[in-house]
Amino acid sequence: MIIISVVLFLIVSLISCGEGADQKINLSKQELANRYQILISEKTKEQLFISNQLAKYLKLLTGKKVNILTSKETDILDGQYIILGFSNDKFIKDILGIHVRLKDTQGFFIKRFDDDIVIVANKPVGLIYGVYYFLENYIGFRFLSKDYTYIPKTVKISLPNNLQEIIKPRFFYREIFIRESDNPDFSLKLRLNGRLGHRNLKPLKYGNIFVKLHDIFDLVPPKIYRKTHPEFFCGGQIDYTNSMVKEIALKRADQILQRYKNIKDKFYFVIGNADNGFYCTNKKSKERIKEGKAPSTPYLDFIVYLAKKLKKKYPNAIFTASAYLWSRKPPKNYPKLPDNVAVFFCDIESDFSKPIYKNREIYKDLKRWLKLSRHVIIWHYITNFNNYFQPYPNIYTIYENIKTYSRFRRIKGVFLQGSYGTLYGDMSDLRLYVFSKLLWNPKLDINHLIDDFIQKFYADAGTYIKEYLNLLYTNFKKHPSALRPKMIQYTPYLNAEFFIKAEEILNNALNSVPENSIFEKNIKKIKFSVDLMLLINNPYLQKEAQYKAIQWFSTDYLTKLKKEVKTFIKENNITTYSEGGHIKDILNLIELNRENIKYPEIVKNLTFGKDWFDYQEYMLQVCCGAKFEQDLKASDKVAVSMPGNTTAWGISLNLDFLPEGKWDIYFSIRVEPTDNYKIDDTAFRYGVYRKTRPKEVKLFEVLDKNYHIIHVGEFKKSDGNLWIAPPGNSSVYKIYVDRVFIIKKN
Numbered sequence: 001m002i003i004i005s006v007v008l009f010l011i012v013s014l015i016s017c018g019e020g021a022d023q024k025i026n027l028s029k030q031e032l033a034n035r036y037q038i039l040i041s042e043k044t045k046e047q048l049f050i051s052n053q054l055a056k057y058l059k060l061l062t063g064k065k066v067n068i069l070t071s072k073e074t075d076i077l078d079g080q081y082i083i084l085g086f087s088n089d090k091f092i093k094d095i096l097g098i099h100v101r102l103k104d105t106q107g108f109f110i111k112r113f114d115d116d117i118v119i120v121a122n123k124p125v126g127l128i129y130g131v132y133y134f135l136e137n138y139i140g141f142r143f144l145s146k147d148y149t150y151i152p153k154t155v156k157i158s159l160p161n162n163l164q165e166i167i168k169p170r171f172f173y174r175e176i177f178i179r180e181s182d183n184p185d186f187s188l189k190l191r192l193n194g195r196l197g198h199r200n201l202k203p204l205k206y207g208n209i210f211v212k213l214h215d216i217f218d219l220v221p222p223k224i225y226r227k228t229h230p231e232f233f234c235g236g237q238i239d240y241t242n243s244m245v246k247e248i249a250l251k252r253a254d255q256i257l258q259r260y261k262n263i264k265d266k267f268y269f270v271i272g273n274a275d276n277g278f279y280c281t282n283k284k285s286k287e288r289i290k291e292g293k294a295p296s297t298p299y300l301d302f303i304v305y306l307a308k309k310l311k312k313k314y315p316n317a318i319f320t321a322s323a324y325l326w327s328r329k330p331p332k333n334y335p336k337l338p339d340n341v342a343v344f345f346c347d348i349e350s351d352f353s354k355p356i357y358k359n360r361e362i363y364k365d366l367k368r369w370l371k372l373s374r375h376v377i378i379w380h381y382i383t384n385f386n387n388y389f390q391p392y393p394n395i396y397t398i399y400e401n402i403k404t405y406s407r408f409r410r411i412k413g414v415f416l417q418g419s420y421g422t423l424y425g426d427m428s429d430l431r432l433y434v435f436s437k438l439l440w441n442p443k444l445d446i447n448h449l450i451d452d453f454i455q456k457f458y459a460d461a462g463t464y465i466k467e468y469l470n471l472l473y474t475n476f477k478k479h480p481s482a483l484r485p486k487m488i489q490y491t492p493y494l495n496a497e498f499f500i501k502a503e504e505i506l507n508n509a510l511n512s513v514p515e516n517s518i519f520e521k522n523i524k525k526i527k528f529s530v531d532l533m534l535l536i537n538n539p540y541l542q543k544e545a546q547y548k549a550i551q552w553f554s555t556d557y558l559t560k561l562k563k564e565v566k567t568f569i570k571e572n573n574i575t576t577y578s579e580g581g582h583i584k585d586i587l588n589l590i591e592l593n594r595e596n597i598k599y600p601e602i603v604k605n606l607t608f609g610k611d612w613f614d615y616q617e618y619m620l621q622v623c624c625g626a627k628f629e630q631d632l633k634a635s636d637k638v639a640v641s642m643p644g645n646t647t648a649w650g651i652s653l654n655l656d657f658l659p660e661g662k663w664d665i666y667f668s669i670r671v672e673p674t675d676n677y678k679i680d681d682t683a684f685r686y687g688v689y690r691k692t693r694p695k696e697v698k699l700f701e702v703l704d705k706n707y708h709i710i711h712v713g714e715f716k717k718s719d720g721n722l723w724i725a726p727p728g729n730s731s732v733y734k735i736y737v738d739r740v741f742i743i744k745k746n
Contacts, residue, residue: 173413
């Protein structure tokens with residue numbers, strides 16, 4: 001009773017505005033080590049894990065072991081403590097008298113009790129978040145990468161007497177799909193909680209929000225039903241209006257959800273439409289599309305049907321529809337979605353150089369979904385999937401977007417898809433650190449976050465890294481480009497002047513830190529990206545430098561860069577450079593022997609860079625089995641090839657990168673037939689997505705194995721995406737694309 005009275009007196013004193021209200025605890029590192037112990041209510045596995053985490057980092061700071069005691073082992077008036085506990089603990093409620101209402105499992109309460117510090121949460125995830133928050137915001141630790149935690153050299157902790165705050169995240173679901181955060185321990189320190197896709201197999205210690213991805217063919221497998229019931233499939237999707245399809249999907253969804261019945265918390269059960277730009281337009285589907293004034297209407301009917309039928313059996317499942325490509329536009333006059341239905345809004349068509357509100361059509365669709373659904377999560381893109389290492393100046397735009405999303409209470413989560421296919425994508429460590437902080441609290445100052453990261457992650461080289469970032473973003477402002485999820489590897493902001501200056505800055509950065517230090521390794525991650533892009537684009541950059549009378553790098557310097565790039569790849573076991581692209585293809589590309597480019601006869605009287613532009617094979621977007629090869633018949637003796645037995649759109653060019661005006665588009669292609677070809681078989685297909693229907697060329701038209709120039713048509717900037725694909729038959733061994741070129745109309 002004496003203890004309770006004393007503690008209640010302290011509570012009253014803390015809440016009041018007496019003379020001592022502004023007094024602070026001012027502690028040095030040594031005082032912290034000598035004076036403080038950790039106090040928990042009881043030694044459960046959760047409390048022991050969390051308190052041991054706190055003790056571990058305090059020992060790293062002070063060099064001294066910190067004792068962990070329970071309330072039964074000590075008199076709380078005899079000593080100074082960092083007290084950890086749960087809001088429903090008897091010790092927290094009855095002894096300390098803390099009755100705090102935390103509305104969610106992720107939030108925590110932090111308070112100063114005289115000279116003690118108390119951290120309270122509802123659940124283990126909230127308590128561990130509270131511990132990491134305390135270590136960062138009051139002690140000075142920084143969890144900067146999976147390999148490096150900054151430990152403050154000098155500490156002067158200053159805790160105000162009236163310290164009392166409830167901290168909770170703005171977004172319920174937070175995930176950054178960058179490879180480094182696959183590591184569950186590091187993700188937990190960043191307070192990221194999403195586990196989508198392959199991350200389901202690497203759960204966090206506490207607080208997992210699982211995202212179970214299933215497409216509609218998981219519910220109605222084509223292998224089982226396509227032959228017997230072809231009417232189940234329509235427009236590259238399933239027929240969402242077919243009653244038999246719905247019943248089959250319901251049974252299959254039930255079977256799949258049985259796998260997840262042990263998940264105790266809410267999880268997203270995503271039923272995505274097939275990843276293509278087409279949808280069913282049979283009679284019944286057309287009627288529903290007309291009624292809802294959007295192609296998404298039958299698909300949404302289908303998701304709602306499953307959610308209603310399975311709600312009672314699986315109360316933790318949030319049935320989630322993808323607002324993606326053709327399903328991005330919501331139906332009109334549609335009933336409010338049930339509480340167990342969420343919408344994954346995907347903005348893949350955005351120009352990511354601009355905030356979401358400046359991508360007006362997409363932003364308008366998002367706001368319409370927010371009227372329809374109480375639970376929206378964002379699928380946002382933050383890298384170039386055509387080359388994860390390409391400098392991609394969108395950090396400030398992502399900051400603006402996160403702030404925008406935070407203004408809508410119905411947006412419950414954000415998924416940022418970045419360089420998930422490899423470690424060390426463009427500025428991946430900085431992106432993870434900055435974006436994780438913003439997903440927790442979008443009101444933070446981005447410039448402070450960036451500066452804080454750079455100073456601690458690069459040490460004495462920090463000023464050079466900031467100079468490099470300023471160079472990149474300044475050059476981007478001078479040479480603005482649309483930033484798409486799949487960029488060509490040569491863009492105007494990555495010009496000759498940029499690389500000359502970037503190499504100088506990053507060499508200075510390396511020279512300013514000790515060899516073989518963690519800081520040298522951190523700088524080399526950035527330099528690798530810059531060096532790789534320089535080598536890929538060297539043929540074009542060299543010509544640009546000659547044209548501008550700029551001194552370009554010597555052969556010896558470029559040879560040195562190749563060696564350093566290869567060493568970095570080998571030492572860091574990098575295998576992937578793009579979505580579906582193996583790093584050996586890029587290494588092969590930079591080693592291929594090139595000759596002076598031969599221009600097409602059709603442009604011989606035109607001015608390059610004004611009347612016509614050339615996009616050689618290394619500038620094209622490639623994926624899905626496309627490879628760079630030596631080809632003596634190509635204009636510079638190099639081409640990009642694809643095997644004939646696939647139909648993937650593996651070679652493409654986004655028309656966002658065209659100059660202003662109208663342009664005739666051409667590409668140069670040759671075909672190698674197999675020995676047993678059929679002359680009337682298709683040789684290749686091509687088109688401009690969203691603008692033209694697919695076209696095909698027959699084998700007899702290109703049987704001579706030489707390059708043929710194909711006129712695609714007249715187009716302008718942002719008209720879509722030019723794609724070139726093999727035929728998917730046994731008559732074609734390979735197709736080779738040498739270049740795409742454009743000629744100004746009139």
